[in-house]
Amino acid sequence: xxxxxIGTATFTAIGTTATVAVARREALPEARRLLGERLDRLDxxxxxxxxxxxxxxxxxxxxxxxxxxxxxxxAVADALAAAAGSDGxxxxxVGRALxxxxxxxxxxxxRERASWTLRPGRPTGSRWSDVAIDDDRGTLTIPDGVExxxxxxxxxxxxxxxxxxxxxVLGSGVLVSLGGDVAVAGTPPxxxxxxxxxxxxxxxxxxxxxxxxxxxxxxxxxxxxxRRWPTADGEAHHLIDxxxxxxAATPWRTVSVAAASCLSANVAATGxxxxxxxxxxxxxxxxxxxxxxxxxxxxxxxxxWPQAAEAA
Amino acid sequence: MSQGxxxxxxxxxxxxxxxxxxxxxxxxxxxxxxxLGGTFAALASASTHTHHIVKIPVRTARRAPRRIVAPAPPxxxxxxxxxxxxxxxxxxxxxxxxxxxPPVAVSGGS
Numbered sequence: 001x002x003x004x005x006i007g008t009a010t011f012t013a014i015g016t017t018a019t020v021a022v023a024r025r026e027a028l029p030e031a032r033r034l035l036g037e038r039l040d041r042l043d044x045x046x047x048x049x050x051x052x053x054x055x056x057x058x059x060x061x062x063x064x065x066x067x068x069x070x071x072x073x074x075a076v077a078d079a080l081a082a083a084a085g086s087d088g089x090x091x092x093x094v095g096r097a098l099x100x101x102x103x104x105x106x107x108x109x110x111r112e113r114a115s116w117t118l119r120p121g122r123p124t125g126s127r128w129s130d131v132a133i134d135d136d137r138g139t140l141t142i143p144d145g146v147e148x149x150x151x152x153x154x155x156x157x158x159x160x161x162x163x164x165x166x167x168x169v170l171g172s173g174v175l176v177s178l179g180g181d182v183a184v185a186g187t188p189p190x191x192x193x194x195x196x197x198x199x200x201x202x203x204x205x206x207x208x209x210x211x212x213x214x215x216x217x218x219x220x221x222x223x224x225x226x227r228r229w230p231t232a233d234g235e236a237h238h239l240i241d242x243x244x245x246x247x248a249a250t251p252w253r254t255v256s257v258a259a260a261s262c263l264s265a266n267v268a269a270t271g272x273x274x275x276x277x278x279x280x281x282x283x284x285x286x287x288x289x290x291x292x293x294x295x296x297x298x299x300x301x302x303x304x305w306p307q308a309a310e311a312a
Numbered sequence: 313m314s315q316g317x318x319x320x321x322x323x324x325x326x327x328x329x330x331x332x333x334x335x336x337x338x339x340x341x342x343x344x345x346x347x348l349g350g351t352f353a354a355l356a357s358a359s360t361h362t363h364h365i366v367k368i369p370v371r372t373a374r375r376a377p378r379r380i381v382a383p384a385p386p387x388x389x390x391x392x393x394x395x396x397x398x399x400x401x402x403x404x405x406x407x408x409x410x411x412x413x414p415p416v417a418v419s420g421g422s
Contacts, residue, residue, distance in 0.1 A: 008416050021416040179422030192406070194413040201420035211415055212406035219406065223421025254421055258406045289405040304405035 006189055007031075013039040014047070014155065015106055016179035017202050020166070023173030023189045031166050035176065038162050045071050046150045048095065049106045055148060059095065063144030065132070073133050073140055078263065079153045083128040086271040087282075091242035093124045093131070095147030101236050101247055102229055116231040121245030151238075156220055156266035159183035163262075175214075177201070182219040183262035197291065197309075199225040199254050210291070210309035218262025222269035223254035241274050248274045254293040255279065258305070264288070 007028030008021040013036065020035045022028050046055040054072045068076075079092035098104070102116035124146075131148070132141040142148060160183045163176040167186030175184045175193045180201025184193050192213030196205055201221070203209075212219070224247075227238040241248035255272040259265035268288050272279035280302060283290045289303035301307055409415075 006416060016422050019417045175416055177417040177419070180418060180420045181422075182417055182419050191410065191413065193417075194409040194415045195406075196415040196418045196420075198418050198420040201418050201422045203418050203420060205415045205418060207418065209418075211409040211413065213409040213413070214406045216404060219419050221419040221421055226421040256419055306406055306408040309406075309408035 011036065014043050014178065015049070015108075016155070017177075018179075019175075019177040020162075021175040021177075021193065022166075022170060023187065024170070027170040027172045031170055031172075031174065034166055034169065035162055038158065038165075039178075041071075042154065042158050045069075046075055046154050048098075048149055048151070055150065058140055058142060059147045062142040062146050065134070065137075065139045065141040067138055068133075068140035070135075070138075073135060073138075075150055075154050075157070076131065076140060076148065077133055078157050079148070079150050080128055080131060080133075082153045082263070082267040086267055088126055088128070088242060089271040089274040090152045090267050091124050091126075091128050091240075092148045092150055092153070093128045093143075093146045094240040094242055094245075095149035096145070097122060097124065097240045097242075097245040098149055098238065099147070100245070101238075101240065102231055103227075103236075103238050107227055107229075107238075110229045113229065116229065116236070118231050118233050118236060118246065123245045124242040126242075152266065152270045153263060155179060156181040156183075156218070156262040159262040160218060180221050181262050181266050182214065184214055184216060184218070188215045195219055197221065197256050199223055199293075201226075210306075212258075212306055212309050214258065217258065217260045218265040219256065219258045220262055220266035220269045221254060221256040222266065222273050223252075224248070224250065224273065225253050239270060239273050241276075248276065250274065250276045250279075251294050252276075252279060252292055253295045253297075255283075256291045256305075257283070258289040 005025050006021055006023060007025035008019060009028055009032040010017060010019045018035060018039060020031045022031050043050065044053055047053040048056065050056060054069060058066060058068060058072065082090045083092060100119035103110055127143055127146050130143040155178045159176045159178045159181045163174050163183040163185040167174040173186040173188045175182060182195055192215040194211055194213050196207060196209050196211055198207050198209040222239065224237040224239060228235045236247045239248045240246065250273050252273050255269045257265040257269040259268060268283060268286055272283050272292065275282045279292060280300060283302045287303065289305040291305050292300045299310065
């Protein structure tokens with residue numbers, strides 16, 4: 001709890017850290033409860049690491065049309081929209097490439113593994129456009145041989161939806177952060193929600209890094225510094241370039257983006273990492289505010305990102 | 313005519329007159345009973361609560377229009393045309409927070 005009326009709670013969920021902050025402190029217990037319930041549902045819906053999740057069952061039935069819940073169809077639709085809006089750079093059909101790269105179990109277990117031999121990369125070949133959703137029939141068809149991973153969109157969309165719902169239910173300004181994907185809704189505290197920018201979302205709040213204030217929309221950071229694991233060919237990370245089917249070879253260590261929603265911000269941040277050298281222009285075309293950090297620590301900016309925060 | 317037969321006729325006439333009186337009395341009593349019954353019935357009905365006859369609308373399940381099963385259209389892949397436009401920001405840019413402001417979250421890689 002902070003002394004200025006803001007209440008915060010942090011807990012582990014969906015394989016990462018979830019934080020909820022409310023402008024009205026007394027609303028915190030209910031906010032924590034509601035967010036926990038939502039994340040339980042999300043985990044059952046689209047975890048890649050649970051055999052009983054609906055996504056796992058759908059992936060296991062790739063190649064044929066199957067019934068899918070409205071929630072899964074919506075989550076897949078978001079992922080396909082992200083693929084289209086990112087020139088295919090944020091591609092939900094990289095699930096198999098992720099497993100080939102060694103990310104085939106929860107990251108805790110991946111990190112504990114001694115080493116891994118990368119399998120040859122297989123470009124996804126825009127197969128995302130072959131994924132079919134039929135809302136009239138209530139079905140989803142994943143092409144044969146394709147495995148969906150909704151990691152780039154489902155978490156950020158959940159942050160957006162949860163922040164909006166909690167703000168409406170609790171009548172309070174709300175911030176929701178899911179693994180560093182931040183969404184805000186309702187009336188923020190005076191001056192906005194203060195968020196630290198860092199390579200690692202799990203870093204302590206007083207870690208070195210710019211401090212920005214967000215009053216609306218979303219803020220997301222994607223990076224290659226945290227979810228890394230050793231392989232026989234060097235370290236791998238979890239951001240797959242669909243053009244190669246392998247972890248993206250990128251000059252960027254971290255990209256943070258502020259946009260109208262957390263989902264848009266995360267798609268832009270992830271797309272920029274995957275895009276590589278052309279990320280600055282790619283982000284400018286999307287009219288977002290962004291901060292990019294190269295592997296050697298140089299910082300670049302796009303849009304109206306507050307450069308003054310670097311000196312603070 | 314003998315005096316005996318005259319007496320007989322007088323007795324018969326007296327009997328017939330008595331029978332006629334009895335009939336009239338019976339009719340009057342019967343009419344009185346009917347009138348009293350009606351009166352009491354009216355009083356009884358007026359002394360109890362009014363009973364409203366409520367017409368309950370008969371609910372009938374709305375039948376879904378019978379679906380004419382047409383051949384299923386080919387599944388349409390969600391394509392660029394149906395997808396959302398590129399993410400664009402209409403949100404104000406973040407601003408540098410005051411140095412003393414306590415952060416509530418860290419946005420970083422996960």
